[in-house]
Amino acid sequence: MLDAGRLRAKLVDSGPYAALDVVEVTGSTNTDLTAAAASGAADRTVLIAEEQRSGRGRMQRDWVSPRGCGLNVSVLLRPRVDPAVLALLPLVAGVALAETVDRATGVRAALKWPNDLLLGEEQRKAAGILAEATAGPDGVAVVLGMGVNVHHRAEQLPTGAGGLPATSLVEEGADVDREAFAVELLLAFAEFEDAWRSAGGDLERTGLLDRYQRWCATIGQAVRVELGGDEQLHGTAVGVDAGGRLVVRTSDGGLTPVSAGDVVHLRRA
Known part of the structure; x- marks a missing residue:
């Protein structure tokens, strides 16, 4: 057990x-802290x-x-920031999570907009982030x-969101001490969140948007x-704007910013 x-x-x-x-x-x-x-x-x-028995992810999915x-x-x-920028916090946490995994384990990490951590060449889901x-x-x-899958073996893994295959740090070959990992992650998040807060919630000024x-x-x-x-948007994701929105270029060349939605990766454009 983790030592408090x-x-x-x-x-x-x-x-x-x-x-x-x-x-x-x-x-x-999340419910307890609320x-x-x-x-x-x-x-x-x-x-x-x-152990978490009824955690929640985005779209009210179980975790x-x-x-x-x-x-x-x-x-x-x-x-103490404008409430309008609070929705950017999962992106701040995503940077902390990806950089901690990369630094602490060497496992190839990536982020799926807005809040999923993907690992390995096959980019399987290993973590999710939810801000309320x-x-x-x-x-x-x-x-x-x-919520990070650390020591889960294959038979213990949950189904990934939206049908994403799931993985864990140990399944990707990482030998992880959960306590040390928790300390690294929380220190990184505090550093980035403090910079974001000091900048009034501006991702660009902190450099976190680029990261x-x-x-x-x-x-x-x-x-x-x-x-x-039944509403869907098809196109190519070309960036994330200062408001944390995914920018999608559609077939007619137009750019559509998306603030909320379930994204399915189809193929590399």
């Missing part, structure tokens, strides 16, 4: 976080669960992780959750974007 005392020593006592707890099992770390936010929990409170296999972590944030805003007496808070685009495997792909109902 050692994690607090590195991330709270001599680190950037206000509080940290590790629980053996929960339904959802309740804590309503009770006045401090900015940069961290909750980690050894379940057996005990001791994954890193299921949520962070409560109270940034909640309003309270102290203003708007955001609970940002990251995100370098990791984003969606750029350059022929894609189908499922927008809800």
Whole structure:
């Protein structure tokens, strides 16, 4: 089991976080921290669960992780920025996640817009990110959750979102200490989120937009974007704009920014 005392020593006592707890099992770390936010929990409170039984991903997909296999972590944030830019936080977390995996494991990492971590030559899904805003007496808070498949073996892996094949760090050949990985990831996220917050939520000023685009495997792909109902957008993903939107060039040459949707990679354009 992850040692809460050692994690607090590195991330709270001599680190950037206000509080940290590790629980053996929960339904959802995001749900738990949302309740804590309503009770006045401090900015940069961290909750980690050894086992998560009813976690959520985007589009209300389930994210379940057996005990001791994954890193299921949520962070409560109270940034004093325009609420309109809070939707950029998953991109900030994505950069922290991809760069931590690359630095700590050497496994080939990439990001699928907006919030999936892909690993290996086949770009299988190994992590997801979900940010949820909640309003309270102290203003708007955001609970940002990251679920990473670390020690999952093939038979323990969940089905990837949208039919994406799933993988884990160990399945990609990485020997990972979950505690050390958690420390690296949370320190990287705190550094990037602090820069983003100091810039008033501006991804461009921090350089994080460029960094995100370098990791984003969606750029350059022929894609189908499922927008809800029967509505779809087909084209080539050509970039991510300052608002975090995926920019798609359609067959008529027009550029369409997409703020929300389920993206399917079709082939390299």
